[in-house]
Amino acid sequence: xxxxxxxxxxxxxxxxxxxxxxxxxxxxxxxxxxxxxxxxxxxxxxxxxxxxxxxxxxxxxxxxxxxxxxxxxxxxxxxxxxxxxxxxxxxxxxxxxxxxxxxxxxxxxxxxxxxxxxxxxxx
Amino acid sequence: xxxxxxxxxxxxxxxxxxxxxxxxxxxxxxxxxxxxxxxxxxxxxxxxxxxxxxxxxxxxxxxxxxxxxxxxxxxxxxxxxxxxxxxxxxxxxxxxxxxxxxxxxxxxxxxxxxxxxxxxxxxxxxxxxxxxxxxxxxxxxxxxxxxxxxxxxxxxxxxxxxxxxxxxxxxxxxxxxxxxxxxxxxxxxxxxxxxxxxxxxxxxxxxxxx
Numbered sequence: 001x002x003x004x005x006x007x008x009x010x011x012x013x014x015x016x017x018x019x020x021x022x023x024x025x026x027x028x029x030x031x032x033x034x035x036x037x038x039x040x041x042x043x044x045x046x047x048x049x050x051x052x053x054x055x056x057x058x059x060x061x062x063x064x065x066x067x068x069x070x071x072x073x074x075x076x077x078x079x080x081x082x083x084x085x086x087x088x089x090x091x092x093x094x095x096x097x098x099x100x101x102x103x104x105x106x107x108x109x110x111x112x113x114x115x116x117x118x119x120x121x122x123x
Numbered sequence: 124x125x126x127x128x129x130x131x132x133x134x135x136x137x138x139x140x141x142x143x144x145x146x147x148x149x150x151x152x153x154x155x156x157x158x159x160x161x162x163x164x165x166x167x168x169x170x171x172x173x174x175x176x177x178x179x180x181x182x183x184x185x186x187x188x189x190x191x192x193x194x195x196x197x198x199x200x201x202x203x204x205x206x207x208x209x210x211x212x213x214x215x216x217x218x219x220x221x222x223x224x225x226x227x228x229x230x231x232x233x234x235x236x237x238x239x240x241x242x243x244x245x246x247x248x249x250x251x252x253x254x255x256x257x258x259x260x261x262x263x264x265x266x267x268x269x270x271x272x273x274x275x276x277x278x279x280x281x282x283x284x285x286x287x288x289x290x291x292x293x294x295x296x297x298x299x300x301x302x303x304x305x306x307x308x309x310x311x312x313x314x315x316x317x318x319x320x321x322x323x324x325x326x327x328x329x330x331x332x333x
Contacts, residue, residue, distance in 0.1 A: 008319075011315075015311055015312055016312060018308050019305065019312055022301050022304040022305040022308055023305045025301040026301040026302045026304075026305050029294050029297045029298035029301060030298055032294040033291065033294045033295050033298050036287070036290055036291045036294060037291060039287075040284075040287060040288075040291060044284070044287070046283060046284060046285070046286045047286055047287070049125070049126075049286050050125070050126040051126045051128075051157070051161065052286075053133070055168065055170065056161075056164065056165070059164075059168050059283055060284070060285075061283075062283075081133065082130075083126050083129060083130050083133075085127075086126070
């Protein structure tokens, strides 16, 4: 190192390292916000998650709740209020399997006109 | 964990939310934004009534924050007692205290909702610095009311987009926290660099004089 430019102290090095980590983390989250905001519009489909109940999925996808009960071979009445994670655990199935069945039923109801008519959003 | 928390709240009602928000305000990193939005959404669909949840959640969060602040106060007294015989360390502590006092009001308010991950730390810091309790309690209450009110309303209005909204708001919160941290560290580095440059120039000037 040149004379007149003393090497930075240990504290400055630590501060600089923390600054770089914080800046990198900011850029990472900026990217995520940008990506999520780009795909965000109120009418878009929700990714199905374990905390959701069948009623919530039916509401989010604007399909009748009975259709989803049927897809999981559950009696539609009384409505099953458990979370999908709970149903998956009880059946000893991965959540992914339930998600695929629900998505398949929803996709089918959207392509079949009769089911589509039934699946009008509730007021 | 999200699955269990939502399940707890839907099965056990407002009492479960009380304990979840209390623990969250003491530093347990629960996904409370999603939970509050889910409650708003369920209420929007007519599955539950909102008021008892808001009341229970707000009470739990206030108690959690007050407990954190009290812990800080007790810790602060211990620190002061220890520093009594060390004037230099005591001066540093008092400088930090003044800094905390200057930024505390808005700091408490925004760390309840916009910069939520900082909340428990702000509770401790304001407690350690002996920040006036009543002012803490008021800023805290308004901040928590904003937090719970905002997320529950978002869930109520966009009742079919809770998952995506929670993902977006979570990333946004961390973006704000890290941006703030980057600015703070950048400012500290700049100050150090300026002080070092000044010292170097002074040394050179005195060398030339010699």
